C-alpha cells in the first residue's frame with residue numbers, strides 16, 4: 046500500500062515545495078494550521094510527519110510535543126524542517142523524539158532519502174528473521190547503496206571499497222544457493238533503485254558464475270550490476286518518479302544516466318573493464334537502436350548482451366508502486382516475441398536456465414519474482 050506523509054507548515058510555498066518532492070512516491074497531505082492537522086492525522090494516521098517552524102497558531106516544537114503526548118500519534122516518526130542550522134534546537138528536537146532534522150534550503154534527494162529511510166523499516170525489520178550471515182548481505186548492500194546515494198547528493202563519487210565488500214558477500218550467498226530468500230526479502234522495499242540494482246547485481250553475478258568466471262571476476266561483475274544505474278541518482282526526482290509520459294527533454298535527462306554513470310566510474314578510478322561495460326552498455330541493443338552510442342552486433346560482447354537482457358528482464362519484473370510486475374515467464378515470452386532484433390535470442394534461454402538452476406527447482410518464482 047502507498048505510504049502517506051503529512052506535511053505541517055504555515056508556509057504554503059514550503060508545503061508545496063516538499064509535496065512536489067515526495068508525491069510521486071508517497072501519498073502527501075499538507076496542513077497549514079494545527080487545528081486542522083491534528084484531527085485529520087488522528088483520522089488518517091500518516092506513516093510519517095514532516096513539521097516546519099510554524100504550523101498556524103502553533104510552533105513546530107509545541108506541535109511535536111502534542112504529537113508525542115498523543116497515544117494515537119506518538120508512534121509516527123517525525124522529521125523537523127529547520128529554517129537554519131541550530132545545534133541547541135536540534136538537540137532539543139532529538140530529545141523530544143524527532144527522527145531527523147532537515148535544514149533549508151532543502152535538497153530533494155536528502156528529503157527523499159530521509160523519507161525512504163524512515164518508511165522502509167517494516168521491510169528491513171523482516172530481515173531479522175534471516176540467519177545473521179544472510180541478513181548481513183542485505184544490510185551491507187543497502188548501506189553501501191545508501192551511502193553512495195548520499196555521497197552523490199553531495200557531489201562525491203562513490204567509493205568502490207564498500208560496494209566491493211557487499212558484492213563479495215552477495216557472491217558468497219550465490220555460491221551457497223542462498224539468493225532466493227535474499228531477493229524475496231527485498232521485493233517490497235520502497236527504494237526502487239536499490240531493489241532494481243540489487244536484482245540486476247544478483248542476476249549478472251549468476252551469469253558470471255555460470256560461464257565459469259573466477260570468484261574475483263564474479264564480484265567485479267556484481268559490482269557493475271549494483272552500480273549500473275548510479276547515474277540515475279543525478280536525474281531530478283520529479284523526472285525519476287513521474288507517472289505520466291516524459292517529455293523529450295525529460296527523456297534526454299533519463300538517457301543521460303549512462304554518460305553520468307561513466308563519468309562517476311572514471312572519478313572512482315580502479316574499476317575493471319567488466320564494470321565499465323555493464324555501466325556504459327546496458328542500454329545498447331544488437332540492432333543499433335539502443336543508447337548512448339547505438340552500438341550493434343559484434344560491437345557488443347557477451348557481457349554487454351547479458352546486461353541488456355537482465356536490465357529489460359528486471360524492468361519488466363520489478364515491483365513498482367503503480368505497475369503490476371510481469372511474471373518471469375511472461376517477461377521471457379515478451380522479450381522473445383517482441384525484442385528479437387534487439388536482444389541476443391541465443392542468450393535469453395541461457396539466462397532462463399541460469400535463473401532456474403540458481404534457486405530451488407520447486408519454487409523458481411522465489412528467485413525470479
Ligand SMILES: [Fe+2]
Nearest residue numbers: 273274327328
Ligand atoms: Fe539504466
Ligand SMILES: [Fe+2]
Nearest residue numbers: 241273274356
Ligand atoms: Fe537498470
